[in-house]
Amino acid sequence: MASLKDLRARIGSVKSTRKITSAMKMVAAAKLRRAETRAAAARPYADAMRRMLAEVARSVAGEGGQPALLTGTGQDKVHLVVPMSSDRGLAGAFNSNINRTTRNLVLKLQAEGKTVKILPVGRKTYDFLSRDFSDLIIDHRHLAAGKEIPFSAAAELGEQISSLLEKGEFDVCTLVYNQFRNVMTQTPTEMQLIPLALPENDNADSAQVAAYEFEPDEGTLLSSLLPRNLQVQLYATMLETAAGENGARMTAMDNATRNAGKAIDRLTLKYNRTRQTNITNELIEIISGAQAV
Amino acid sequence: MSIKVKIVSPEKVLFAHDADMAVMPGTEGDIAAMPDHAPLMLTLRGGVVDIYEGDVVTHRFFVAGGFADIAPSHCTILADRATKLEDLSVDDAEARLAGLEKSYEDADKMNVSALDILMGKMQSARAEIEAAQSAIPGMSL
Numbered sequence: 001m002a003s004l005k006d007l008r009a010r011i012g013s014v015k016s017t018r019k020i021t022s023a024m025k026m027v028a029a030a031k032l033r034r035a036e037t038r039a040a041a042a043r044p045y046a047d048a049m050r051r052m053l054a055e056v057a058r059s060v061a062g063e064g065g066q067p068a069l070l071t072g073t074g075q076d077k078v079h080l081v082v083p084m085s086s087d088r089g090l091a092g093a094f095n096s097n098i099n100r101t102t103r104n105l106v107l108k109l110q111a112e113g114k115t116v117k118i119l120p121v122g123r124k125t126y127d128f129l130s131r132d133f134s135d136l137i138i139d140h141r142h143l144a145a146g147k148e149i150p151f152s153a154a155a156e157l158g159e160q161i162s163s164l165l166e167k168g169e170f171d172v173c174t175l176v177y178n179q180f181r182n183v184m185t186q187t188p189t190e191m192q193l194i195p196l197a198l199p200e201n202d203n204a205d206s207a208q209v210a211a212y213e214f215e216p217d218e219g220t221l222l223s224s225l226l227p228r229n230l231q232v233q234l235y236a237t238m239l240e241t242a243a244g245e246n247g248a249r250m251t252a253m254d255n256a257t258r259n260a261g262k263a264i265d266r267l268t269l270k271y272n273r274t275r276q277t278n279i280t281n282e283l284i285e286i287i288s289g290a291q292a293v
Numbered sequence: 294m295s296i297k298v299k300i301v302s303p304e305k306v307l308f309a310h311d312a313d314m315a316v317m318p319g320t321e322g323d324i325a326a327m328p329d330h331a332p333l334m335l336t337l338r339g340g341v342v343d344i345y346e347g348d349v350v351t352h353r354f355f356v357a358g359g360f361a362d363i364a365p366s367h368c369t370i371l372a373d374r375a376t377k378l379e380d381l382s383v384d385d386a387e388a389r390l391a392g393l394e395k396s397y398e399d400a401d402k403m404n405v406s407a408l409d410i411l412m413g414k415m416q417s418a419r420a421e422i423e424a425a426q427s428a429i430p431g432m433s434l
């Protein structure tokens with residue numbers, strides 16, 4: 001049976017753990033709010049970009065010689081998988097969901113006889129994948145979601161993917177990321193970046209007014225829109241990852257704080273019981289000593 | 294009669310307001326968006342966007358390239374990077390231009406598309422220097 005001193009020490013240590021987890025929860029909540037604001041601020045650009053792209057793509061539909069970013073290379077041999085995780089842990093199953101989804105995807109593609117290359121974004125998924133698939137990883141990046149993610153981070157990643165495509169290093173590019181549904185739920189999602197799944201044209205103006213004119217021609221406009229669109233999509237998923245990470249951490253730390261509270265209650269009960277038993281024992285000893293005299 | 298003018302960068306909306314006219318730097322020449330303009334999509338070069346109310350310029354923004362979507366009732370400018378004219382810094386832009394000129398010297402002269410991109414960036418940096426100088430009182434032309 002644990003001594004009173006041991007129990008006191010354990011209660012003290014669980015209490016300080018609870019302090020840490022509840023502080024982390026509050027920090028995550030504040031960061032989540034900021035990340036959500038940033039994600040909302042980035043949406044108008046992405047929406048407008050999607051409308052423009054749909055409009056231009058509609059007018060060139062059916063013509064030959066379209067950019068590879070839109071139609072892919074026409075083959076389906078080499079797959080580039082881009083998993084996106086956070087840089088730091090202690091966020092529940094947030095990162096392990098990404099890791100598991102990526103692993104299953106890679107194994108599935110390999111079973112189909114495709115060549116797979118991996119470009120992990122975020123330290124957690126890189127650490128995990130470099131154990132199993134170190135020979136498939138062509139490069140890796142950090143997300144730096146602790147700070148504010150600048151658009152240039154997404155722009156660099158987008159440029160890297162575009163130039164890999166130009167060099168014919170892959171045919172299909174798939175992004176694995178956590179879709180931010182709400183603070184509690186983030187769903188690991190596979191999104192095909194190249195060839196691009198064209199967005200619906202929901203431009204209210206295009207139905208009412210005469211056809212758009214383009215300057216310079218549609219082809220040039222399309223080929224400068226597409227790399228930008230890739231970067232914007234990556235930026236949006238980066239912001240979602242940052243928001244999701246903090247949401248997941250908040251939930252995880254909330255659970256941890258609650259569990260620590262329960263553990264403290266249990267330990268305190270045990271401590272009091274032990275103390276009472278000790279007193280009873282001492283009394284018995286004193287009384288039986290007095291009777292013997 | 295006015296149009297809704299919106300200037301957005303990837304990170305946020307910089308300007309969203311009704312205006313009478315917006316003049317923007319298209320890659321093939323400046324274009325003014327006015328109410329009932331025929332629908333047009335264009336690419337932008339680095340330069341200054343002027344927002345007019347009546348005959349007065351109310352807002353000036355520097356955009357470093359991008360796209361614009363002009364329709365009869367609205368005009369959306371998707372800027373790669375957009376700054377209010379008074380927030381520009383000549384020194385920053387000059388440093389960037391120097392860096393670009395150096396990488397242009399070092400660049401592979403056979404890679405035409407890469408040179409094109411660098412040329413575009415240099416043009417944008419030069420336009421930024423010019424715009425920043427014009428924003429400083431006493432230095433305007």
